[in-house]
Amino acid sequence: MIFAYTWRGAKNGINTIRSPDINLARKLIVQNSRSRAFNKRIVAGATPPDGAAIPLALYEVPAAAPNSNVAATSCSNILPFSSPSGTAANKPLETPSAANKAPMDGNEAAAAIAYAVSDVSFIYPITPSTVMGELVDQWSAEGRTNVFGNVMSVTEMESETGAAGALHGALAAGSLSTTFTCSQGLLLMVPNMYKIAGELTPCVLHVTARALAKHALSIFGDHQDVMAVRQTGWAMLCSHSVQEAHDLALVSHLATLRSSVPFLHFFDGFRTSHEINTIETIDNAAIKELLSQPIYADAIRHHRQRALNPTHPHQRGTAQGSDVYFQCAEAANPFYDRAFDHVVQAMEEVSAITGRSYKPYEYVGAPDADRVIVLMGSGSQAVEEAVHFMNDNGHKVGVIKVRLFRPWHSDSFLGCLPASVRRVCVLDRTKESGSAGEPLYQQVAAGLHEAEISHPDMPRRFIVGGRFGLASKEFLPSHAVACFENLEQHQPMRDFSVGIVDDVTRRSLPPSQLLPPGVSSLPPGTVQCLFWGVGGDGTVGANKEAIKIIASNTPLSAQAYFQYDAHKSGGVTVSHLRFGPEKIAAPYLVQQADYMAVNHQSYMAKYDILASLKPGGVLVLNTTFTTVESLTKYLPDKVKRQLAVLKPRLYLIDAWSVARDSGLGSKHVNMVMQIVFFNLSGVLPIDKATSLLKKSISKAYERKGPQVVSKNHAAVDAAISALQSVDIPAAWGRVETPAALVHPNPPAKVQSGSRWEFMETVAKPMLALEGDKLPVSVFSPEGFVPPGTTLLEKRAVAAQVPLWKAQNCTQCNVCALVCPHAAIRPVLAQLHELDAAGGAPASFDTIAATGHGLAGLQYRIQVSPYDCTGCDLCTNACTVDALEIAPMENLAEAEIANWEFASQLPVRDNLMDRSSVKGSQLQQPLMEFSGACEGCGETPYVKLLTQLFGDRLIIANATGCSSIWGGSAPSNPYTTNADGYGPAWANSLLEDNAQFGLGIATGTVQRRQALRRHVQGVLEAPAEAAPISGDLRDALSRWSDHWDEPEVANVVAKELQPLLEREKDAAPAIRELYGERDMLHKPSTWIIGGDGWAYDIGFGGLDHVLASGENVNILVLDTELYSNTGGQRSKATPMSAVAKFAAGGNARPKKDLGAIAMSYGDVYVASTSLHANYVQVVKAMTEAERYPGVSLVLCYSPCMQHGINAGLCSAVDESKMAVETGYWPLYRYNPSIKEDASHHRFQLDSKKLKGSISQIFAHENRFQILERKAPEVAKHMHGVMDESVHERFNKFKQMAAGDGSV
């Protein structure tokens, strides 16, 4: 039978293509539908005899492009590979039976298949693959069955090392097992990957391919991780789109069963894993039918029969010597030789049930192409778009999409390379420094070379390799065109990069001449939208819902992708939405928006937002300036001129007021802006859109309780009437207005040196979201960055900030202690500094300072309005009502001036004992203005640490929230004092932080000991060998006597600096000493990380450090879950709390890390809660630092993931309650205390228990979810917890009395 496809060409009238293959026919239609070569398409011709219709809508497309041959040529090229005999390809194909259209992201698309065909999974969170683990955990908790009728057994492990080990074990036991990971997680699986492959075990690992932590960590997508495991013996299959992530996930599971070779199925992190697209899902019934075929039933039976079993035992994993190991390794060859055919067969089987055909290597483009690009992953869609564009413009080019990377099949790859091709460009999404080319390039080059040797008649091809898209760097069709243009050059550039400007080694390609970035070549009718949100305002969530509503309730295809900046909260989010009549493949950001919503008015001045608005598009601005007059005053001239040129349909709405009036709190404008979008876009009738949006709100906020749902419903109802359309005044193209209030000038003291340079050349463009434009030359090649850049950031995210009421203030400094952002500080001044000559602003009120050592000074509490996040913690912590929260606009001007004045006063940090609460807050915080969430419970501890020991701190920071708010480019919150001293901070990895910190401490001690020996040598040498001054000799001698006592050594070290500077050339020994002078200072090494690190993945290393006896300090920021990856359970999670990976409530009690540490007997241990007991935490940190061995300080850290009903602003009361009820005990265990009748090592700092822990359960959503879902289970667990709290408290009382062992 023949299927025909007929269309009308722009120049050459009616054309018809015939194909005996319905899949091919479909493919042709899709191919042609993308071409610009037709002005009208007709899908007609012979209807398949089985009556199946070819599903494609008819519609008009724009005028013809110059070349109309493209469709025909691309059609005839899509030839299937020769099919292995007896495959499904030879069977009659049916119309897709399981064409269930659904919007989903790549993670869900892959996880749905993994769940359907696996019985067991071991999971561990890592962005961006975490979602797959969360989904299978959730489906398992809901009791969903897979195609075998089983509920998947899902187990969270302590690390990916553990997940891989457990996976290996489950496979050895004969189960069908899977897991999900990427990046560092995948690296931790390498040893077991070798084992699993070595034992020829069927298994699939789904990977959201991601960058690796090298000069910096990045959560974004590229192929560095998968390329780092390409040698492990796993087959590697790459999906290029969300649809493929679904279909090829199934291919992987089928192929592994067929071949016994384990499969790594990967797709691009974020670009595919987090892109929502409308896909056709595969029905479980169809999968079940497939798996019931004898080949799979046999494969599963075989897998089980060869499992470890005492009734038919065998041994595996033995040791082999040089006599047999090699031969055994080669014995597996036939499995790899056959694997390619199995992949082809599995692809054909999946095609048979879906109607979508796949090939391991697929060529798209002109049949007589002279140039091709070869690549893997989502970037291939951008290249395909470029290929159509170029061929429409008279070129002859093509693309080979590589899906199967291992085992590589050269013949098949070469089989799809048109004979006419003379030049090949291989693009790798990875970087292998120092190599002769990246892995895909090497593979293709080797294949071509071998083919040319064995077929001397074969034409020689010129081949070049290049890199693109590292860490999700945008890869546009225009970049692909630039690669084709490069191939056209007489001497094409090799080993190049594309998409960046490399002005150092000049390896980057110049921008395309033919297709400049920003020009859309998307299918006609595609609508593109951008939503600029504020992190935490719900915009991303609302857009996810919106795109699902559109995809599920209209015939349109939809795509959504979300961009975030580095801040944990309050940063910028941009939602990119597309929808249209045709399938949307564009794997890149919206360049020209038809619809743009700006959820915060300040963005209009901060970012070049309008650069991506289409002329005549729709612009909706959330603003308090809702009249043309006020807006005219507010908007910068540049923006007004842009608006005058672009002439958008402009709408204004004060969404904050709508949200506030609906009881939501002004921040949550997401649903207001969403219904406005539905209203203006007309994508659905507004009544229908309203009801669908409300339904989705009910579902999305169910976890947060009915009140939150009804408030959001109210906001939706109130939104439309608050929207107003505004005509853009013609005068906006000309008027001059004062610039909008944005950044004040940076203080003079930071205007020089590398920090200032970094701010100007790197940080400022990045903060303006223009980091993509930065050239290579502005970056330090080792990734090192200067400290203190947040000082200049001035985020201005608070709507309300605290105002000091001097008359009530008791000068306790508690507000400064609890502030997570160091945005409120006590200030001390001499009276004379405050008079007019001193330059004090008129509103800089002060009161006479009280307290020992402060006589004669004036005191003030000063807030920095642009650094404050408005979290309200300080006002809640103030017990005497000396702070009140007030609207920013009322006090910004005066308080900014006051802050700047206060910042120039001398830091008076030597007047009070810094180890008191009040004294600690008179020290300059050397960690300030981080991007942590408003009210974060982690940051105050670290800020306090920097106030106690900041000028001599070295921090080894585990990956986690504290490494993200602690150092996300370009925001570096660790800073320096006037001497230029401050914390030296580094993040190695998540799993190795304790060891990393121990290494720093050991290395430092070793260098200092050597220095001391050297100093002693100088002091003992005859005067002529070391001719130094008496001052230097005296200082060196004092240093040598006290080198290990920081209080003395560091003072002398400072004194020594100018002396050594002056006398460094006195003798070689002095010059050597001079070179090591930074080691005169005794540092304090702190190992910092979250509970996920300390209790789980890093525990092995932590335990080793606890046992080491070395002088290191460990600070555990215990948020009781993995905060940074979105709130998964750790072993610090309390029983009954619902966390991700514990969808049914955590069934196990919290691990007692303090008890484990105390069991060593010589480890200092403190359990603290800063908000609950200010004095105790200062004491604990001071004691821990002084203790000459290992110290462990556990810090109760309220986190936004706890869902405290009254918000994190009430963390002070919440923490006090946690301590009073015994939920979180306060204690210190100090091994340096000699036990006797009146002195005990263990001191219980908690007072008598008050109230019940049920108060905590009633206040925090993490506990309430279970109470709502399974009240009986919750009741039981809460009873168990209550009992154990009392038991523990009684034990502590005994220990504190000296009659309980630790």
Ligand SMILES: Cc1ncc(C[n+]2csc(CCOP(=O)(O)OP(=O)(O)O)c2C)c(N)n1
């Ligand atoms: C080997 C490895 N696996 C997973 C991750 C992903 N990851 C980054 S931070 C984090 C959670 C850290 O949680 P926690 O230690 O509790 O710190 P918090 O974010 O709560 O401060 C995880 C799992 C990683 N970076 N490395």
Ligand code: SF4
């Ligand atoms: S409102 Fe929050 S961020 Fe602002 S000063 Fe107070 S504690 Fe600091």
Ligand code: SF4
């Ligand atoms: S620990 Fe919690 S509150 Fe703090 S930054 Fe992380 S997620 Fe936000």
